[in-house]
Amino acid sequence: MSAAVMSMPALTSASGGVEVNHLGVNNTLVRVTGEGRYLSLPVQETADDAKINILVDGDIAETIYVRLAKSKTDYTVPFDMSAYKGRNVLLDVVTPQGRGSIREAKDDACWKGIALVDTFDVSNREKYRPAFHHTPLYGWMNDPNGMFYKDGLWHLYYQYNPYGSKWQNLSWGHSVSSDLVNWEHQPVAVTPDGLGYIFSGSCAVDKNNTSGFGDDAVIALYTSAATSQIQSLAHSGDNGATFVKYPGNPVITLESEARDPKVFWNDETGEWNLVLAHALDHEMLFFTSPDMKNWTLTGSFGQGLGAQGGVWECPDLFKLPVEGTDETKWVLICNINPDGPFGGSGTQYFIGDFDGKTFTADKDAAGNVPTKWLDYGKDHYATVSWSNAPDNRRTVIGWMSNWQYAADVPTMQFRSANTLPREMGLFRAADGEVYASCAPSPELTSLRGKLTLKNVKATIGKKGRTYALPTANDGICEILLDIDARKADKVELALSNNSGNKVVMEYDVKARTLSFDRTESGIVGFSESFPAVTVTPTYEADGKITLRIFVDRSSIEVFGNDGRFVMTNLVFPDKPYSSLTVTSEGGNIKLSNLNIYSLKVK
Ligand code: FRU
Numbered sequence: 286m287s288a289a290v291m292s293m294p295a296l297t298s299a300s301g302g303v304e305v306n307h308l309g310v311n312n313t314l315v316r317v318t319g320e321g322r323y324l325s326l327p328v329q330e331t332a333d334d335a336k337i338n339i340l341v342d343g344d345i346a347e348t349i350y351v352r353l354a355k356s357k358t359d360y361t362v363p364f365d366m367s368a369y370k371g372r373n374v375l376l377d378v379v380t381p382q383g384r385g386s387i388r389e390a391k392d393d394a395c396w397k398g399i400a401l402v403d404t405f406d407v408s409n410r411e412k413y414r415p416a417f418h419h420t421p422l423y424g425w426m427n428d429p430n431g432m433f434y435k436d437g438l439w440h441l442y443y444q445y446n447p448y449g450s451k452w453q454n455l456s457w458g459h460s461v462s463s464d465l466v467n468w469e470h471q472p473v474a475v476t477p478d479g480l481g482y483i484f485s486g487s488c489a490v491d492k493n494n495t496s497g498f499g500d501d502a503v504i505a506l507y508t509s510a511a512t513s514q515i516q517s518l519a520h521s522g523d524n525g526a527t528f529v530k531y532p533g534n535p536v537i538t539l540e541s542e543a544r545d546p547k548v549f550w551n552d553e554t555g556e557w558n559l560v561l562a563h564a565l566d567h568e569m570l571f572f573t574s575p576d577m578k579n580w581t582l583t584g585s586f587g588q589g590l591g592a593q594g595g596v597w598e599c600p601d602l603f604k605l606p607v608e609g610t611d612e613t614k615w616v617l618i619c620n621i622n623p624d625g626p627f628g629g630s631g632t633q634y635f636i637g638d639f640d641g642k643t644f645t646a647d648k649d650a651a652g653n654v655p656t657k658w659l660d661y662g663k664d665h666y667a668t669v670s671w672s673n674a675p676d677n678r679r680t681v682i683g684w685m686s687n688w689q690y691a692a693d694v695p696t697m698q699f700r701s702a703n704t705l706p707r708e709m710g711l712f713r714a715a716d717g718e719v720y721a722s723c724a725p726s727p728e729l730t731s732l733r734g735k736l737t738l739k740n741v742k743a744t745i746g747k748k749g750r751t752y753a754l755p756t757a758n759d760g761i762c763e764i765l766l767d768i769d770a771r772k773a774d775k776v777e778l779a780l781s782n783n784s785g786n787k788v789v790m791e792y793d794v795k796a797r798t799l800s801f802d803r804t805e806s807g808i809v810g811f812s813e814s815f816p817a818v819t820v821t822p823t824y825e826a827d828g829k830i831t832l833r834i835f836v837d838r839s840s841i842e843v844f845g846n847d848g849r850f851v852m853t854n855l856v857f858p859d860k861p862y863s864s865l866t867v868t869s870e871g872g873n874i875k876l877s878n879l880n881i882y883s884l885k886v887k
Pocket residue numbers: 427428444455484485486508544545598599667
């Protein structure tokens with residue numbers, strides 16, 4: 286990822302250009318007296334949020350929440366002052382920790398560290414910072430949002446806290462890419478307002494100016510979240526760089542919690558459709574509109590169906606052809622948290638039909654609506670697709686984490702990455718059911734560097750064979766291989782290093798499953814929910830699988846049989862995995878086309 290450098294030391298100790306006045310045990314005024322592009326704010330991860338009203342010439346211009354450092358500074362975050370140049374800026378800070386005395390309050394580490402600076406260091410030297418996945422430059426990220434493709438650029442927005450590495454101050458961060466591999470960071474696109482935080486949502490390109498905001502305007506629909514959740518609209522006349530909020534907001538209100546609107550133009554009905562997660566009712570609601578401002582509720586789907594043990598969030602709905610047939614089917618994506626397949630977050634989907642008003646799910650042979658999962662790893666959530674993608678592509682991306690421990694993973698100046706981009710398709714499996722596939726986007730082959738192992742073939746039994754993994758760029762690599770296990774019961778693939786860390790994958794030929802055990806993968810103790818074994822069905826009927834495995838500094842994505850099965854899991858090895866060991870049980874296997882590429886840092 287090309288890092289737009291705003292360089293400033295991540296840790297600042299000198300205070301400069303500010304005057305600090307303590308008013309009591311939990312209230313302090315910080316007056317900006319000097320010049321500088323950013324106000325550097327010292328953060329301590331374990332502190333509680335301080336509420337900071339930013340007063341500009343006496344009026345509250347913004348309110349932000351920051352874990353201002355108490356006993357020590359873990360890192361700093363930049364507050365951009367450029368919009369307020371030449372004006373009187375005063376921070377009215379209410380810290381959550383009441384102190385016994387003013388003297389104690391004065392000792393908080395943050396007061397010595399607050400300083401005006403011109404640059405901010407985002408060179409990101411952290412050990413577990415992904416080398417080829419999209420991540421924010423710094424700060425917290427959750428769901429991908431509002432993605433659209435236009436004029437050769439893939440726009441990716443995301444739930445973003447620019448003022449710390451935990452969930453807070455929700456805004457839409459923004460990155461663009463011409464190839465889904467190299468991401469350029471852009472300024473924050475949508476910031477909180479009087480209606481609340483900017484939660485998840487979607488964008489559409491309004492080609493026919495149905496909304497009246499201009500031909501080709503980019504329209505964002507998102508949730509404004511404060512005491513309640515309501516749906517708002519913003520429009521962009523500069524291809525998604527900046528958005529203007531619609532003064533008539535909100536455009537949808539309900540009497541119960543609903544969020545994450547997904548909007549799309551329906552060619553068949555000639556109107557806009559919108560799917561909204563009726564979170565606590567565990568269902569999706571459907572709306573229609575001629576102009577994206579006035580919406581009519583037309584249907585609902587989901588109560589009592591699929592996984593129901595968590596809130597339904599981040600929907601998507603689109604039509605895809607079923608591979609090798611003339612048939613098309615609608616796919617309804619319903620992210621759910623908790624109650625994912627291995628605890629916490631997960632992406633379930635339903636296959637069926639959509640008549641422009643409501644969705645009807647297909648039933649299986651037993652007459653039930655089956656629960657299906659897009660990815661059987663633990664770290665795949667909030668997956669939604671790009672709108673307006675070229676060549677009929679249905680390109681999706683997810684948040685590569687899990688609400689069970691997203692805020693506790695061992696990173697510091699940033700938290701979370703996206704999954705690799707994937708291309709969705711549909712296939713009919715041997716059980717007669719239609720399933721979704723998610724194959725790595727074709728652009729990802731441009732990540733390949735040196736081919737360190739080429740077209741290796743071997744017959745492997747219980748003694749096994751070990752192959753070296755690349756060492757360049759902290760061992761980041763892509764491993765491709767074919768396994769013919771028709772004569773065996775089980776095949777084990779282990780990635781390991783000499784610190785005793787390992788990830789063990791096991792293909793169970795009879796059960797037709799592939800498991801992924803990360804219980805000894807490295808650092809696992811930061812959450813009880815982290816050390817886990819995940820298992821995916823492989824759907825194949827012949828004991829043969831093809832795997833494509835992407836290993837980054839803190840994640841492994843396993844794609845099987847062109848994305849017919851996928852597992853995405855975070856791992857935090859003490860040092861990179863250095864070898865791959867393949868063994869079999871119950872008979873020999875044929876390994877072929879084993880190719881290993883070292884990957885490039887982006
Ligand atoms: C999903 C979610 C969404 C919500 C957003 C808030 O991870 O809970 O439903 O819009 O995160 O950040």
